[in-house]
Amino acid sequence: MHGDHPTLEAVAAHAGVSRATVSRVVNGTAGVRPELRERVKASVAALGYVPNxxxxNLVTRRTGAxxxxxxxxxTRVFADPFFARQLRGISRTLAAHxxxxxxxxxxxxxxxERIGRYLTGGHVDGTLMFSLHNDDPLPAIAAASGLPTVFGGRPGWSGAERQPDILYVDTDNRDGARQAVRHLLERGRKRIAVITGPLDQTSASDRLDGYxxxxxxxxxxxxxxAHGDFTVEGGAQAMAWxxxxxxxPAxxxxxxxxxxxxxxxxxxxxxxxRGLRVPDDVAVVGYDDLEPAATWSEPSLTTVRQDVERMGELMAGLLLQRLGRGGASEDDAPPAPVVTPARLVVRGSS
Amino acid sequence: MHGDHPTLEAVAAHAGVSRATVSRVVNGTAGVRPELRERVKASVAALGYVPNxxxxNLVTRRTGAxxxxxxxxxTRVFADPFFARQLRGISRTLAAHxxxxxxxxxxxxxxxERIGRYLTGGHVDGTLMFSLHNDDPLPAIAAASGLPTVFGGRPGWSGAERQPDILYVDTDNRDGARQAVRHLLERGRKRIAVITGPLDQTSASDRLDGYxxxxxxxxxxxxxxAHGDFTVEGGAQAMAWxxxxxxxPAxxxxxxxxxxxxxxxxxxxxxxxRGLRVPDDVAVVGYDDLEPAATWSEPSLTTVRQDVERMGELMAGLLLQRLGRGGASEDDAPPAPVVTPARLVVRGSS
DNA sequence: GCACGACATGAGAGCGCTCTCACCGTCTTT
DNA sequence: AAAGACGGTGAGAGCGCTCTCATGTCGTGC
Known part of the structure; x- marks a missing residue:
C-alpha cells in the first residue's frame, strides 16, 4: 500500500546507536548527549522515519486520540455553523498537542450503544461531548467509560449528579440574556416578551433565567x-401566539x-x-450572533455573541490538562469548568 | 484510567481454548466448530472482552481509520453547513463499516506539512479530502502518501494529472447551472447575467460552463x-458592478x-x-439551496439543490470499496468517480 | 484396512515500540 | 587513592494481537 516504513531498528543501525537511544531522541526524553542526539536526528531525517x-500505543497504553x-x-448542525466553529477550535488545540x-x-x-462500547474499549484517551438534552444518555456513557470527559455546554443535572468533578465549557447564557433584556429596558421598552428554547436544555433555561x-x-x-424550539418555524409560531x-395594541x-x-x-x-415595524413597533433581540440570521436579515439583528471557537479551544485545553498534556500549567490548579462571557451586539432590530 | 481490560489470553483461558481460536471467533474467521464458537462467544461476553x-493494527498493518x-x-465551513452535512453522510457510512x-x-x-507527515506515517488506511482550489497541495500530498483517496468535488487538473485513477464525488454543477439558466430563459428573461465564484475552483468554473x-x-x-468570491459581500459588489x-433600464x-x-x-x-424589485425587475437564481440563504430570504431564493449528505455517503463508500471493505459489491466494477444530479428548486426570486 | 485429504485446533513467532534495569565511564567526595 | 554518585547508553523483556505452520482427528476411497 504505502512504501517502506523504516523502523526504530533501522534508524538505530543507521546512526550506530541502540533502539533505546533513538526512542529517547524521538520522544524528546532528556539524557542523551547533544552530539548523539543530532546524529540520531539526522538519521531520522535521512530515512524519513515516522514512528508507528x-x-x-500498544506499550504506552495511550492512544494519542x-x-x-x-x-x-x-438538530443544530444544519442551519448552524456552531459545531463547525467549535470543531475548529478543538482541532487547532488538539493538533498543537x-x-x-x-x-x-x-x-x-x-x-x-456503539459509542459506549467504543469508548469503553480504550480506543481513545478522552472525550469531548456535546449533549444537548438533559435526559441525554451521553453523560452516563461517559461516566461508565471512565474516560476523562469535557462537555460542551453545561449538562443537565442528571448527568452531573453521577460525576461530581464534571468538566464543561459553557458560555454565560444567563448573563447574556440579562444584557439583552437590560438593553431593551434601557431603550424604554415596557412589555418585553420572551421566546424560550426547549427548557430541557440548560442553554435555553439559563437564558430564560437571565430574562x-x-x-x-x-x-x-x-x-x-412563549415557548419555542430553537427553530425558525417555532419562533414564527411563538411570535404569532x-x-x-x-x-x-396597548x-x-x-x-x-x-x-x-x-x-x-x-x-x-x-x-x-402582520405589518408591524421592527424596531419601531416591536424590538427584537436574538442570541448566538449566527451570521446568516443576524447580519443578512432585514433589519439586521441585535443579538448576543459568544466566542464559539474559543470555547472549542478551551474544551480541548481542559481535556488535555486532565490527560496530563496540558502544556505549561501542569501543576497549577486542577482543571475546572469554564464559563466564557457573552456580549451584546446591537444592530438594527432594537 | 479505565478498568481492567481482559486480553485474548484471558478469554482463551476462560473458554478453555487457545488464543488463536478466540482470535478466529472474534474476527469471524470460518473454521471453528459451532459448539466451540458459542463457548468462546460466551466467554467474550462474560469477561466483557474488547480487542485492543x-x-x-500493529500486526495487520491496517488502522481501521x-x-x-x-x-x-x-472559507466555507462557517456560514455554510455544507461540510457538516457531508460529514454526516461520511460518518454514517464509515460507522456502518x-x-x-x-x-x-x-x-x-x-x-x-503536518498532514503530509501524518498520512505518510501510515496512521490511517485512506483519506477523504476536500480541496477547494486548483492549486491546492492536497492532491499532491495524497499522491505522495500513497493512500487511497477520494476527493469531495472534482479536483483541478494539476492534481488529476499525477493520479490518473483519481477518485472523487462531485455534483453535476454544469447541469445544475444549465437548469437554472434554462429556467430563466423559459421565464422569458433576455439579459441573463452571471456572478461566478472563484474560477480556480471546479465547482465555480463548471457552473459558469453550464451558464x-x-x-x-x-x-x-x-x-x-461578473466575478464574485462565493461570499455575500462579493455577490453584493458584483451585482452593483x-x-x-x-x-x-433597457x-x-x-x-x-x-x-x-x-x-x-x-x-x-x-x-x-437600489430599489429594484425581485423578481419583477430582476430575477435571481442561486446555487446550493443553503437553508438560511434560500428559505429565510425575502423573497425566498430559487436555487439548485444537491444532495450533500448523499455525496458524503458516496465518498465514504468509494473509499471503503477501494480499501476492499466495500460490502456486497466486492468484485464488481472497480470504483470510479461519481457525479450526482442537481435539481432546480423554484421559489420566489424568479 | 490403510493411505490420504480435509478440517479443526494449538503452538509460537513476531509486529515496532517503550521502559526498566544493568552497565560503564567520568566525576566528586572522603 | 579508593569509594561512591551520577549521567549516558544498550540489552532485553514484553505490550496484545494475528497468522503461519505443525499437529491432531476425523471421514473417504480404494
Whole structure:
C-alpha cells in the first residue's frame, strides 16, 4: 500500500546507536548527549522515519486520540455553523498537542450503544461531548467509560449528579440574556416578551433565567412568555401566539427576546407578515450572533455573541490538562469548568 | 484510567481454548466448530472482552481509520453547513463499516506539512479530502502518501494529472447551472447575467460552463459576466458592478444567475438597496439551496439543490470499496468517480 | 484396512515500540 | 587513592494481537 516504513531498528543501525537511544531522541526524553542526539536526528531525517503509533500505543497504553461526540447532529448542525466553529477550535488545540480528533456523530439510538462500547474499549484517551438534552444518555456513557470527559455546554443535572468533578465549557447564557433584556429596558421598552428554547436544555433555561433576572421583582405577565424550539418555524409560531394573545395594541409586547437567532428570524417574519415595524413597533433581540440570521436579515439583528471557537479551544485545553498534556500549567490548579462571557451586539432590530 | 481490560489470553483461558481460536471467533474467521464458537462467544461476553486495536493494527498493518481532511475551513465551513452535512453522510457510512473518522482541519501552511507527515506515517488506511482550489497541495500530498483517496468535488487538473485513477464525488454543477439558466430563459428573461465564484475552483468554473451552455450560440455580453468570491459581500459588489455597467433600464440585466446562494443573497441586498424589485425587475437564481440563504430570504431564493449528505455517503463508500471493505459489491466494477444530479428548486426570486 | 485429504485446533513467532534495569565511564567526595 | 554518585547508553523483556505452520482427528476411497 504505502512504501517502506523504516523502523526504530533501522534508524538505530543507521546512526550506530541502540533502539533505546533513538526512542529517547524521538520522544524528546532528556539524557542523551547533544552530539548523539543530532546524529540520531539526522538519521531520522535521512530515512524519513515516522514512528508507528500502533506499536507505541500498544506499550504506552495511550492512544494519542480523543473522541468528539456530537449527539443528534440533525438538530443544530444544519442551519448552524456552531459545531463547525467549535470543531475548529478543538482541532487547532488538539493538533498543537499532537492529539488526533476522532469524530463520532450520533444519529440513532443504536449509535449510543456503539459509542459506549467504543469508548469503553480504550480506543481513545478522552472525550469531548456535546449533549444537548438533559435526559441525554451521553453523560452516563461517559461516566461508565471512565474516560476523562469535557462537555460542551453545561449538562443537565442528571448527568452531573453521577460525576461530581464534571468538566464543561459553557458560555454565560444567563448573563447574556440579562444584557439583552437590560438593553431593551434601557431603550424604554415596557412589555418585553420572551421566546424560550426547549427548557430541557440548560442553554435555553439559563437564558430564560437571565430574562427573569433583568426584569427583577416585576413578575412578568405569563402572556409574554412563549415557548419555542430553537427553530425558525417555532419562533414564527411563538411570535404569532404572543401577538394573538394581546387584545389591543396597548397590551401587545413592544419587545421580544428570542432564545436564539433562528427563532428571532422567525419572529421577524411573523412581525413583517402582520405589518408591524421592527424596531419601531416591536424590538427584537436574538442570541448566538449566527451570521446568516443576524447580519443578512432585514433589519439586521441585535443579538448576543459568544466566542464559539474559543470555547472549542478551551474544551480541548481542559481535556488535555486532565490527560496530563496540558502544556505549561501542569501543576497549577486542577482543571475546572469554564464559563466564557457573552456580549451584546446591537444592530438594527432594537 | 479505565478498568481492567481482559486480553485474548484471558478469554482463551476462560473458554478453555487457545488464543488463536478466540482470535478466529472474534474476527469471524470460518473454521471453528459451532459448539466451540458459542463457548468462546460466551466467554467474550462474560469477561466483557474488547480487542485492543493497537495490538491488532500493529500486526495487520491496517488502522481501521480514515482521515477526513478539510482545507481552509474558514472559507466555507462557517456560514455554510455544507461540510457538516457531508460529514454526516461520511460518518454514517464509515460507522456502518466499523471505520473510524479522523478529522483534520487545515488552517495554515504549516498544517499541510503536518498532514503530509501524518498520512505518510501510515496512521490511517485512506483519506477523504476536500480541496477547494486548483492549486491546492492536497492532491499532491495524497499522491505522495500513497493512500487511497477520494476527493469531495472534482479536483483541478494539476492534481488529476499525477493520479490518473483519481477518485472523487462531485455534483453535476454544469447541469445544475444549465437548469437554472434554462429556467430563466423559459421565464422569458433576455439579459441573463452571471456572478461566478472563484474560477480556480471546479465547482465555480463548471457552473459558469453550464451558464454558457444554456445560452448557447448567442455569445453573452461580457458586461453580463461578473466575478464574485462565493461570499455575500462579493455577490453584493458584483451585482452593483453589473448594474453600474448598464447605462439604462433597457441594458440592465433582467435576471442574474449567482454561482452560489451566498452571492445570491448579496445580490438581493444590492437590488433592494437600489430599489429594484425581485423578481419583477430582476430575477435571481442561486446555487446550493443553503437553508438560511434560500428559505429565510425575502423573497425566498430559487436555487439548485444537491444532495450533500448523499455525496458524503458516496465518498465514504468509494473509499471503503477501494480499501476492499466495500460490502456486497466486492468484485464488481472497480470504483470510479461519481457525479450526482442537481435539481432546480423554484421559489420566489424568479 | 490403510493411505490420504480435509478440517479443526494449538503452538509460537513476531509486529515496532517503550521502559526498566544493568552497565560503564567520568566525576566528586572522603 | 579508593569509594561512591551520577549521567549516558544498550540489552532485553514484553505490550496484545494475528497468522503461519505443525499437529491432531476425523471421514473417504480404494
Amino acid at each position: 503509533i500502533a506499536a507505541r 480523543v473522541a468528539v461526540v456530537i449527539a443528534e447532529p440533525e 499532537d492529539t488526533q480528533l476522532l469524530l463520532m456523530l450520533l444519529e440513532q439510538r443504536a449509535d449510543y 427573569l433576572d433583568a426584569l427583577g421583582a416585576e413578575a412578568p405577565d405569563p402572556g409574554l412568555h 404572543l401577538l394573538d394573545r394581546s387584545p389591543g 397590551a401587545r409586547p413592544d419587545a421580544v427576546f428570542a432564545g436564539n437567532d433562528l427563532m428571532a428570524t422567525g419572529a421577524l417574519r411573523t412581525l413583517r407578515d | 486495536i493497537a495490538a491488532r 480514515v482521515a477526513v481532511v478539510i482545507a481552509e475551513p474558514e 466499523d471505520t473510524q473518522l479522523l478529522l483534520m482541519l487545515l488552517e495554515q501552511r504549516a498544517d499541510y 454558457l451552455d444554456a445560452l448557447g450560440a448567442e455569445a453573452p455580453d461580457p458586461g453580463l459576466h 453589473l448594474l453600474d455597467r448598464s447605462p439604462g 441594458a440592465r440585466p433582467d435576471a442574474v444567475f449567482a454561482g452560489n446562494d451566498l452571492m445570491a443573497t448579496g445580490a438581493l441586498r444590492t437590488l433592494r438597496d
